[in-house]
Amino acid sequence: MALKDSLLPEFDHEMAVTRRVLERVPYADAAWKPHAKSMSLGELASHLADIPGWTAILLRSSGYDMDGSGGDGPRQHPTHEALLDVFDTNVRTARALIADTTDAQFMEPWTLRGGGQEIFTRPKAGVLRSWLFSHSVHHRGQLSVYLRLRDVPVPAIYGPSADER
Secondary structure (H helix, E strand, O other): OOOHHHHHHHHHHHHHHHHHHOOOOOHHOOOOOOOOOOOOOOHHHHHHHHHHHHHHHHHOOOOEOOOOOOOOOOOOOOOOHHHHHHHHHHHHHHHHHOOOOOOOOOOOOOEEEEEOOOEEEEEHHHHHHHHHOOOOOOOHHHHHHHHHHHOOOOOOOOOEEEEOO
């Protein structure tokens, strides 16, 4: 079995669940934060919508340097509709890139750097699973807590939620 044949069903499932969570985001509360050190609701949702957009960097380059010039912090999409449009576009593009990647390409090394210093080098398949899949799951979990704290019904994720039985 090709690696993509294992990765794509997982990707499809996680992105579908992520979209259900993003659909519930109360954008009228986008500036709300559960803590001063936390991202705002809108920033966290926007970050989650942007993550699949990293797929081209992961699969079509040999690495990335987080040189500190990433701007002034997390960005926020202007509307809930824009957030969902960005997510949907990123997911379609990411899925096509994964589908077009060979096993040999998945096994090529990919390096993350910070200011030119190597942080890690791993096969692209592993980076895709950690930086795209697991990273999305992590922030989706945070966002589900934000929803609960805003008294928004949390959708089923890996089984029924308290709001969907």
